[in-house]
Amino acid sequence: MKELVDLGVMVFRQKNSRGSFKPHLSVKFRSVEGELVTFSIDTTRTPAKYQQPDAYLITHAHSDHHGKSAMLSERAVCSDKTALALEIRHQRKYAGRTFRVGESLEVNGVTLRTFPNFHTVGSTSFMWENELGTRILVTGDVKDASMLPECDLLITEANYGDPGDTTCFFDDDITGFETAFRDNACIAFGAYAFGKAQRTVEMLRSLGYAGIIEMEEQSLSLTRILLEDAGELACIGENCGDRITVVPPWDLDKLPSSVSKYVMTGRNDYRYPSIQISDHLDARGLVSMVKDIDPQFTVVYHPGGHRPGRFAKHLNAIGFNSLPIDGINNVLSNEFV
Numbered sequence: 636m637k638e639l640v641d642l643g644v645m646v647f648r649q650k651n652s653r654g655s656f657k658p659h660l661s662v663k664f665r666s667v668e669g670e671l672v673t674f675s676i677d678t679t680r681t682p683a684k685y686q687q688p689d690a691y692l693i694t695h696a697h698s699d700h701h702g703k704s705a706m707l708s709e710r711a712v713c714s715d716k717t718a719l720a721l722e723i724r725h726q727r728k729y730a731g732r733t734f735r736v737g738e739s740l741e742v743n744g745v746t747l748r749t750f751p752n753f754h755t756v757g758s759t760s761f762m763w764e765n766e767l768g769t770r771i772l773v774t775g776d777v778k779d780a781s782m783l784p785e786c787d788l789l790i791t792e793a794n795y796g797d798p799g800d801t802t803c804f805f806d807d808d809i810t811g812f813e814t815a816f817r818d819n820a821c822i823a824f825g826a827y828a829f830g831k832a833q834r835t836v837e838m839l840r841s842l843g844y845a846g847i848i849e850m851e852e853q854s855l856s857l858t859r860i861l862l863e864d865a866g867e868l869a870c871i872g873e874n875c876g877d878r879i880t881v882v883p884p885w886d887l888d889k890l891p892s893s894v895s896k897y898v899m900t901g902r903n904d905y906r907y908p909s910i911q912i913s914d915h916l917d918a919r920g921l922v923s924m925v926k927d928i929d930p931q932f933t934v935v936y937h938p939g940g941h942r943p944g945r946f947a948k949h950l951n952a953i954g955f956n957s958l959p960i961d962g963i964n965n966v967l968s969n970e971f972v
Contacts, residue, residue: 638931644662658677674692687708689742693706694713694775695758712733718731754830756862760774776794792938793942795915798918822880824881825897827883831900831912836858849880851886922953935950935959936959
């Protein structure tokens with residue numbers, strides 16, 4: 636892909652010992668000092684017997700971004716909150732470097748700037764420049780792109796990037812959440828332990844609820860350590876609390892029938908009513924993000940399946956040169972030998 640060559644960047648995927656592609660991708664470029672540098676993005680570690688990247692950039696602690704593997708390398712780089720979340724979720728010691736979101740850090744002569752994307756507590760977008768002055772931005776998953784800077788090469792997600800899929804268009808049902816909260820004397824919200832549970836607590840506190848929120852063990856540990864203004868929290872008891880409980884969706888069945896139950900999701904395959912609260916931009920938001928960032932070229936690397944291709948195709952149709960992750964092996968064989 637000539638556009639990437641002109642930007643002084645090589646985007647590639649590595650293969651594992653079974654001959655399959657490792658998750659996500661890596662970026663090779665020359666630093667301002669002219670040194671060859673490689674950053675691997677949201678991927679598993681390369682075996683020690685092979686050449687290592689200069690850094691494993693971990694955007695956040697969800698399992699499909701493979702921090703469980705990368706966190707064990709001294710070359711791992713993630714926010715302090717992401718490192719804590721990884722340690723709680725996987726019961727392993729984080730071995731790499733950390734920073735507070737918004738800070739800059741040096742990695743092998745490259746200045747990495749970090750920006751919040753509001754996907755999860757501590758989730759981070761990374762930006763740096765190569766020797767040509769190309770601004771490279773890796774977003775990770777994004778909920779709010781308002782603080783992301785303009786760039787020349789954008790590497791981003793497409794979780795809801797298929798403009799032909801009606802489920803990729805949504806608005807958060809803040810009114811529905813508040814109605815459920817105020818209309819039920821005893822209520823439980825089904826929310827994933829990392830990400831959605833913390834967002835649920837934040838929303839409850841923003842609505843003025845100052846009482847105890849009961850949570851299952853991992854949700855409680857994550858929320859206590861990640862949220863600075865979580866208020867009073869407690870481990871769930873036998874009577875599930877007098878007012879509000881937050882548990883993973885599959886634990887709602889364990890609660891008494893007298894408790895009103897809701898699931899914090901846009902999915903409709905749970906037995907309980909759902910409240911649309913997403914940790915992602917929808918298709919409209921993703922397109923607006925790209926327009927605001929205004930890159931010369933975009934690589935769409937997440938998630939698996941057809942959505943990166945659909946999003947890249949749509950971006951190309953509206954005038955933004957783009958490539959999905961499934962096309963990267965063609966770039967390698969044809970342009971970057």
